[in-house]
Amino acid sequence: MKVWRWLVALLTLLFGxxxxxxxxEAEGERIVPAGTPERRAENVVLLLLALxxxxxxxxxxxxxxxxxxxxxxxxxxxxxxMSLLCIAGxxxxxxxRLVVTEELEDDYPQEHPQEQREILEIVHESGSRMxxxxxxxxxxxxxxxxxGVAALTPVLSLGPLLDTGPLDRTPWHYGVRLVDENSxxxxxxxxxxxxxxxxFAEGVDPxxxxxxxxxxxxxxxxxxxxxxxxxxxxxxxxxYSKICTHAGCAIDLYRNPKFPALEPKPxxxxxxxxxxxxxxxxxxxxxxxxxxPLPQLPLMIDSAGxxxxxxxxxxxxxxxxxxxxxKPKNE
Amino acid sequence: MxxxxxxxxRFIDERTAAAPLMRKGMRYLFPDHWSxxxxxxxxxxxIVLIATGIYLALFFDPSTAKTVYHGAYAxxxxxxxxxxxxxxxxxxxxxxxxxxxxxxxxxxxxVFVAAMVIHxxxxxxxxxxxxxxxxxxxxxxxxxxTSLLEGxxxxxxxxxxxxxxxxxxGYGVGLSIPLVGGNLMMLxxxxxxxxxxxxWSRMYIMHVLVIPLLLATLIGVHLxxxxxxxxxQFRESPRHTERRIIGVPLFPGQTPRSLALMFYVVAILxxxxxxxxxxxxxxxxxxxxxxxxxxxxxxxxxxxxxGALRLMPSFDVTIGHYTLIxxxxxxxxxxxxxxxxxxxxxxxxxxxxxxxxxxxNLADRPRDAPNRTAFGVAFLSxxxxxxxxxxxxxxxxxxxxxxxxxxxxxxxxxxxVPPILFLVVRRACRELQxxxxxxxxxxxxxEEAAEHERALARARPEPTA
Numbered sequence: 001m002k003v004w005r006w007l008v009a010l011l012t013l014l015f016g017x018x019x020x021x022x023x024x025e026a027e028g029e030r031i032v033p034a035g036t037p038e039r040r041a042e043n044v045v046l047l048l049l050a051l052x053x054x055x056x057x058x059x060x061x062x063x064x065x066x067x068x069x070x071x072x073x074x075x076x077x078x079x080x081x082m083s084l085l086c087i088a089g090x091x092x093x094x095x096x097r098l099v100v101t102e103e104l105e106d107d108y109p110q111e112h113p114q115e116q117r118e119i120l121e122i123v124h125e126s127g128s129r130m131x132x133x134x135x136x137x138x139x140x141x142x143x144x145x146x147x148g149v150a151a152l153t154p155v156l157s158l159g160p161l162l163d164t165g166p167l168d169r170t171p172w173h174y175g176v177r178l179v180d181e182n183s184x185x186x187x188x189x190x191x192x193x194x195x196x197x198x199x200f201a202e203g204v205d206p207x208x209x210x211x212x213x214x215x216x217x218x219x220x221x222x223x224x225x226x227x228x229x230x231x232x233x234x235x236x237x238x239x240y241s242k243i244c245t246h247a248g249c250a251i252d253l254y255r256n257p258k259f260p261a262l263e264p265k266p267x268x269x270x271x272x273x274x275x276x277x278x279x280x281x282x283x284x285x286x287x288x289x290x291x292x293p294l295p296q297l298p299l300m301i302d303s304a305g306x307x308x309x310x311x312x313x314x315x316x317x318x319x320x321x322x323x324x325x326x327k328p329k330n331e
Numbered sequence: 332m333x334x335x336x337x338x339x340x341r342f343i344d345e346r347t348a349a350a351p352l353m354r355k356g357m358r359y360l361f362p363d364h365w366s367x368x369x370x371x372x373x374x375x376x377x378i379v380l381i382a383t384g385i386y387l388a389l390f391f392d393p394s395t396a397k398t399v400y401h402g403a404y405a406x407x408x409x410x411x412x413x414x415x416x417x418x419x420x421x422x423x424x425x426x427x428x429x430x431x432x433x434x435x436x437x438x439x440x441x442v443f444v445a446a447m448v449i450h451x452x453x454x455x456x457x458x459x460x461x462x463x464x465x466x467x468x469x470x471x472x473x474x475x476x477t478s479l480l481e482g483x484x485x486x487x488x489x490x491x492x493x494x495x496x497x498x499x500x501g502y503g504v505g506l507s508i509p510l511v512g513g514n515l516m517m518l519x520x521x522x523x524x525x526x527x528x529x530x531w532s533r534m535y536i537m538h539v540l541v542i543p544l545l546l547a548t549l550i551g552v553h554l555x556x557x558x559x560x561x562x563x564q565f566r567e568s569p570r571h572t573e574r575r576i577i578g579v580p581l582f583p584g585q586t587p588r589s590l591a592l593m594f595y596v597v598a599i600l601x602x603x604x605x606x607x608x609x610x611x612x613x614x615x616x617x618x619x620x621x622x623x624x625x626x627x628x629x630x631x632x633x634x635x636x637x638g639a640l641r642l643m644p645s646f647d648v649t650i651g652h653y654t655l656i657x658x659x660x661x662x663x664x665x666x667x668x669x670x671x672x673x674x675x676x677x678x679x680x681x682x683x684x685x686x687x688x689x690x691x692n693l694a695d696r697p698r699d700a701p702n703r704t705a706f707g708v709a710f711l712s713x714x715x716x717x718x719x720x721x722x723x724x725x726x727x728x729x730x731x732x733x734x735x736x737x738x739x740x741x742x743x744x745x746x747x748v749p750p751i752l753f754l755v756v757r758r759a760c761r762e763l764q765x766x767x768x769x770x771x772x773x774x775x776x777x778e779e780a781a782e783h784e785r786a787l788a789r790a791r792p793e794p795t796a
Contacts, residue, residue: 063427105577162514250623288645
């Protein structure tokens, strides 16, 4: 009995070994190892793909059903997004449960000293017929370089590269009338004390930034304009360039205290980087990154009561660039 | 039954002789770590950008010619505006699914840059930029900075009030470039701001063709170079070495994973585009150069530049009455230039400082390179502080913290906080390393003790039953 048992045990062991070895060999023949089937995961993937179909169809129906004015953007987004999400979910289950996951090893690529040497050899040996290599290379570089520059030359037609004159030009000179946003001439009597007015040069495209002004009416007694500007502000009406001297935004904030005893004094403020200018003091910079005051435009009131320029700006309008002169030449 | 793949595979190989390449490519290995997917997120956002961008280009009108609006949005009725702005209002409000596509495009741009920035941080802090991957690093940086320009052009094209302000600031910053700024801006704009009518055509072709082509090329080269050198891997086991890569093959393992990630990214972008409003341009109104508005914020990825422009003290380089270097240069050109310069040169600087010229295929854990990690955190905190200050006016509105007070806190903070963070982070890294060493010693000691125990047990005579 005992012997019989021993025999069975031995045979089982032997066959087990053999079978396993056989199985291993079969596995070794495959490139991608076999995994166990997972019907449940397959069901989940199928369900998610079916949902993706439904959501996708929902998108088409939504698109077709509503008129453009009523079409809910949210519903379109949800339909498309959910359809995509279902596919993403299906792929996730697919990747985690249904695809055989392998962890393989490979070599990182190494240097190739042999090929490096051969490249050098080929390069050097290929030039053996040439006697004046350096001259040939220089000539080639000159030809290629000149042709390259020639090919780029038409780029200059884009704009006046060498002429920065247009940056200096303004439409303002003695007698030009100030107009409002509707191109109506501005009367001095229209300018209220607490107001903040846009103004432009008459007959000029307001998109010309040199034309754009802010106009204020301040107490003439409190003005501290720089020397030489004594009669630039008739009745205390002042005009400054609307374009910030820092980065070129429009000065579109006017701080006008309701209770001057406690609040900071009036100021023109650029909303982009908060450069702040004192309108009483020739728009001197009192805060922020701007480096120059806002240029002031001398004003006068003609016999009909209209506001007119009495000359050009006190300085360069807009952001500065290399070589900009702060004061005009006649000052 | 005949294998359905047999004919196509033979067809392709007979025509292209590519079977060996495909066979090899299918078994290309990807080390398995979640952080290696960040670059893929950026790639998929880029694909969404191309697809939605093509759709938008079918409707967009790149012209600044003036027109009067009569359309679906009553508050703008009768307004004079550019054709460009009108066409985008129409895309948003008059064409079916137009708003979904436009908002998804905008969200994709924001996510694209965000994914690139996080990807960059991953690569930096794990030292994956080191030899032999410096070129991949530099191309990645070029991709990031080119994308900033691409995004800026994209929202500038719309010609709504906010986009116009952004363009105007860009013009001011361009003018401030020493020596050539004025000439350069005259060349690009053709005339003083807002430039000639052709300027819009120029922006358009740059945004829809030239820069996307450049980005696609750079992405292609980036990926090719990675394929040549393989990904880095973490030292997760003794089998992970500088010479041997361990990972999941492209096919079948990695393909469904990557596709799943792609579908997640696209799904989230379309859900954002459908559910979360972004840049409702019909509310901003058309841009005119004499208009601006308070509370304007650019897209997040330009926040660091507005922050730098605001943070910079009033300082111009002048000689007498002549301005040499105007203020916007510091924050708008020099600051991003320095950030780019530091990042581009970092692999070489680090090599010089550490004297480590070896090839590295194993990625560092951040703690294992205390100096690099500390520098990275300090540098990042500097840039992030400048970025945060870009929102100082919003912080004031939200929490009432005075703008002026914030200005001085940040002006001091950006110089004080990074050095402190450097010291703190370096210390923390070293402590973590010490903890690791102690842990290792403990494990080794426990192993030895167990071994000793087993030896004793063997030596002891078996108790007789």
